[in-house]
Amino acid sequence: MKRLAKWRHLLLFSLLTLILSACGKPYLSALQPSGEVAQDQYDLMVLSTSIMVGVIAVVAVIFIIVLVRFRRKDEKIPKQVEGSHALEIIWTVIPILLVLVLAVPTVMATFKFADVSAMDKKNADGKTDALVVNVRANLYWWEFEYPNEEIITSQDLVVPTGEKVYFNLIASDVKHSFWIPAVGGKMDTNTENVNKFWLEFDEEKSDSDEVNNVFYGKCAELCGPSHALMDFKVKAISRADFDQWVSDMQSVKEPKKATSDLASQGQEIFNQSCIGCHAVTPDNTTPEAARQAPNLTNFGEREKIAGVLDHTEQDLKNWLSDPEKYKPGNKMSGTYGELTPDQLDALTEYLMGLKVQGK
Amino acid sequence: MSTIAQKRGFGAVLWEYLTTVDHKKIAHLYLFAGGFFFILGGIEAMIIRIQLIKPNNDFVSAGLFNEMLTMHGTTMIFLAAMPLLLGFMNAIMPLQIGARDVAFPFLNSLGFWLFFFGGVFLNLSWFLGGAPDAGWTSYASLSLASEGHGIDFYVLGLQISGFGTLMGGINFLVTIINMRAPGMTYMRMPLFTWTTFVASSLILFAFPPLTVSIFMMMFDRLFGSNFFDASMGGNTIIWEHFFWIFGHPEVYILILPAFGIFSEIFAVFSRKRLFGYSSMVFATVLIGFLGFMVWAHHMFTTGLGPIANAIFAVATMAIAVPTGIKIFNWLFTLWGGSIKFTTPMLWGIGFIPSFLMGGVTGVMLGAAAADYQYHDTYFVVAHFHYVIVGGVVFSLFAATHYYWPKMFGTMLNEFLGKITFVLFFIGFHLTFFIQHFLGLWGMPRRIFTYLPGQGLDTGNFVSTIGAFLMAAGVIVILINIIMTSVKNEKVGNDPWGDGRTLEWAISSPPPFYNFKQLPLVRGLDAYWIEKMEGKKGMIPAEPLGDVHMPNNSFVPFVISLGLFIAAFGVMYQADEGNTWGIPVIILGLAITFGSMLARSLRDDHGYHIHKEDLMDDNDKGVKA
The missing domain is CATH 2.60.40.420 (Cupredoxins -  blue copper proteins)
Incomplete structure (x- = not known):
């Protein structure tokens, strides 16, 4: 009995590692969501996958029965069945219901992710209360401008955790696409218009050892030979650290003098x-x-x-x-x-x- | 002029194929040309997978990789899958409706040669300064920025071959509407004919947007217009709309005939009529219709806004319903049947779970909000390979085995056929199943390499191993085809023994005039009905009489050749200091329009096979 328990532990352990490794890296994988958008999207994936697994299961059962029971054993001609109205209605109506179950949360989430009304609410200074980042994609690098803070940085996006960060997205040469898989789905940076969306970076997940406050970002739209190498990094830090970083950046008024x-x-x-x-x-x-x-x-x-x-x-x-x-x-x-x-x-x-x- | 003479030299055979207007010979041409491009696209796929077998690999350079992925997609869709399907449509559809040929045999030949020259032109880019490198979707900002002539080859090559496809589609529509045998009502047509009909109407409506958009792209790149140049007031999103208004129906142009092929195979090898025939027809038409309503689901991340995204999301999910109807109808066709596991049937059995996987991920992709994660990742790559390979390519393999006897009069080896199936089926799932996860783990599509330490190494390795198994499967079927052709053991009318539809009522291969007397169709599965009543063949619907046949013609080849020549002029006249471009355009167009004129001015009434000759030919055609 004891031996069995040991084996069971081992089995459980190996299964767990398998499942964990099957979720990719926490700083890159959409299957380990680290923010509200990615979490909602993950939930939608789980919902749609469950419905689909249900459908697959039904088909699989019929499929296996058919393959086992109805092999050709003799030369008899089977009955020629024209169809069955009852059955056909069943497999028309049930999929419609399943699609509805999926369609409602999909539509809700689609509108939720597109809600960038906070970007339009200007305060007395003509700035927004919400943090806004203007992302400009270029062959093959990223520029991040903070219009309220009036600073610019590149390649490493710095954001505070635990709040909605709003993005204006555009490309300056060819079309690219801005994607931080662990934090939320992508949006294209077009050449002719500004796209807007928001992301939220989870504090706890960002601070975890494996993420260590750095998420991986990718360009997701073919943009030329180095498309594969158009990576960027996202430093997700606490609001206090972020404010400190902003003021440190702002303090650089002219090029820093070299010391040695x-x-x-x-x-x-x-x-x-x-x-x-x-x-x-x-x-x-x-x-x-x-x-x-x-x-x-x-x-x-x-x-x-x-x-x-x-x-x-x-x-x-x-x-x-x-x-x-x-x-x-x-x-x-x-x-x-x-x-x-x-x-x-x-x-x-x-x-x-x-x-x-x-x- | 007739093809009755049997033994002839190589030159004569070549000339026969260059000038043929017989739908069965044109089908051979499509099969060989499509097969050749399929191998080419497969080699490109292998290069892609070898490059991705490990992180930071340098098997091919970044630029060359982009050319490979572009040409793989373009070749497989436009030059392999579609022509191969057109080949089977050509070979079988006229027989299934009891016709002597398609409505416009000359146009049929012209369609093939346009496709062929377009495909050759596109592939010559490899030798003339580099292939297109902006993906098969060729999004405007990147394709306008692409240097060299790669994209010009894409634009001109697809334009020429697109004309051919459009002609093919129109031709099939007219054929099915006008040339059905007596008694062959619409609701008695075999499902492959039905899907050919719907796919042809999709071609009719989907190809013009492609034609227009690649014309605009051509003018942007070669004649200084600015349709898509944002800095000059153009708009690149318009290209995306145009492309996908064509591109999404294109998917159904490919998959519907595949559904048709499997519907035939399931019925024949389970010895049962198709379950729910009328709902199958209805579902086919509905899928074709909805196929035009969902193009923007390829653009969920483009920034169309939540209203457009929500509408297109729900419309996309709706397609699951008619597709589900089809899956269950197939299952219940098998239910209660007497299933024989021949090679075509194995492909059918493999098709159901494989395509189902592609179908359900399709619904998942349709959920717009979640698609923001899937879009442009390996999840999408996995999805569309499950649909296109698990659906279309499986059907092509199935049809190759199933219709080979009808097309060539010999049976492909069943043992080798099953080996092909096992290798390809396992390889296919090994290659593509893991790619769903690669995408979710954060791997964008169309990347020429990836860095280590991102958790993508194992998945990519597994995927490449699978690709080798698929390649092995393809090699086995090639060996099979060569062996079978060398042995050349002829078979009878109905080699599978359970044929249900008209094509199995006549000899394999059929005589060049198909039916000596048009058959009388008394219901769905016309040949099966006669067999069940103990008859050996169809009841003729007309007395034996003279058969009117079209003459062969070399003109389609020349018309296509002219456009092929003109395309070089169009492309190179844009180069600085080029002087020969314009004259070459004029020369090419003169050849094309000159041969059209010659064709129009010369009356060609065809010829008649006389009744007496048909009577001598007793072992062929419908037995009276």
Whole structure:
């Protein structure tokens, strides 16, 4: 008996790991929802899957009976049945009812997710009380502008947990699609119109060890060779931390002075070759057309380099010396001359020092 | 001119096929050309799966991968699935309604050659600077930004082959409306004929939007217009609407004939008439109608707003009802039957659960709010492969085995056929089932690689293994076809023994004039009725008389060739400093319109097979 119990535990344990691993990674998977939108969508998935499993079960039973019972055993000709009104009515009406059961919550959720009325409610300053982020998708990077806070960042979206965050979405070159699977379904960034929706980031899930406050974001619409590499990260932090981050960002009024000699050399190179496209101040006064590349104000605090490479000095040097190799078709390749190892060292030192929070 | 002569050289056979207007020979052409493109699309699929077998793989480059995925989709839909189905329609539908040919044999041939030259043109892109790379949907902002001539090949190639498909559709409609044998009322038509009829009307209404939109795309790319250029006041969303107003009915153009094929197979191999025939017909028509009402469910994330999304969500779910009717009618056709597990029947048995999976995920995708998660992920990839492979490709394999004797007079090997089924069926589920989960785990579609550490490695590995099994299954069926053709053992009228419909009442393959005397149809499953009353064949509806036949013609080939030549001119005239583009356009169009003119000015009344010749030909045709 005891042995059996042990086996049972083992079985249970392995089943559990199987189920858990079957849910993907908590920072990426839509099956481990970490916010209101994703949770509602997950519930809708569970509802529709249950209905469908029911349908499959009915079909499976009939199917198996048919295959077992009605194999050809002799050469007799079976009775030619024309049909059955009763049966046909049953399998017309029941699916209609099932579809209705699914249709009602679907329609409700569709309207709920589209409710962005808070974006229109302006307070005395002409700003919204709700947090708004303007997302601009570019080949192959993301810009995040906070219009109320008047700051801009790129690649790492920073958001507070536990409240609705509203998004304006647009693309500046070709169509992309903005998707944070664990937090909510996607919406396209079109080239001609602004799309709006909201997401909410769950505090508890964000703080969990596996997520560690960083969700993965993806581009979901084919946009060219490096479509697969157009990742971004989402730092979901508490409201207090978020406010701190905002004020730290806002405090950068002009490009931060490099502190070491090497970094100063790097800054010089940067000012000659890079600053035409890359800003190192977060203010949002420059027009969109002039913001041709990711804003690097807090580059030293990013999760990744170019969205996909590890945030290490070596990876940064690799990236700077041959961006085409790591992100084919990107717009940075060929805009500057070849960098010597010394120049790479200097630039790396400077860029890695671009931090606003001093942690 | 007639095809009575049997032994001829290769050159003569080639010339016969280049000029034929016989629906059965055109069916062969569709089968071979479609089969060739199917292999091509399959190779592209294998390259895609090999690239994705492990994270950060570098089997193909990012740009080449996008070309592969675009050409895989485009080839499989436009150049493989649809032509193969058109091939079976051509081979079987006229026989099923007791006709001697389609209504417009010349147009039938023209349709094939347009499709063929369009397909060849599209695939020449591989050798002429790169294939299209914006996905088979070719969304406007990306396709306008795409460099080189890839998208131009897509636009021009599909335009030419699209004309061919449209002609095919119109031709089948006219044939079914006008050329049914005496007694063959609409509600006595076999279900494959019915689905051909509905699919053809879908072609009639769905292809014009495609034609229009790819014309606009052509003008944007090659002649400086700005229909889709947002910075010049154009709009890319319009392309999405156009494409899906075509694209969604296209799915039903593919799946309805597949339903038809399986309806025939289930009835024959369970020796029962189709359960609920009239509700099957009704469901087919309803699906065809609703198919035009749901295109925007491909655009739930485009930002159409909650009202549009909700309406299209409910409309999409509604399609589940007629589809469910069909599934249950098939099950109850089998219920109480006497089921024989031949190869075609195995594909049918495999089809029910596979297609059901694709169907239920379709309803799930229809739930707009949840679709925001599924959209453009591997969940969608899994869904449409369950529908298109589990439905359409299964039906193509089934039809290949089922109709091979009627088309070529020989039986494919049953043992090898079953091996193909087992390999392909297991491989199919291994490849695509896991992809539902990959999508939900956060894998977008159309990505050329993925980073490790995202929980996507195992799933992709499993999927690629499955793809190899599918490839193995396809290789076995090719071996089967070669072996069968070499052995060349001829079979009789009704080789499966349980044929129910008119095509099994005449020899395999049928004589070029099909029916010596048009048959009299006395009910649904006309041939079965006669068999059950102990008769050997159909009762003729007319006395033996002269048969009027059309002459072969090389003109369709030349018309298509002219457009093929003109397409090169259209494409290259946009290049800077190009001087030969415009003359080539003129030359190509001159060939096309010149041959049309020649055809119009020359009276071609065809010829008659005389009664006496038909009487000599006693072992063929309907026995009087």
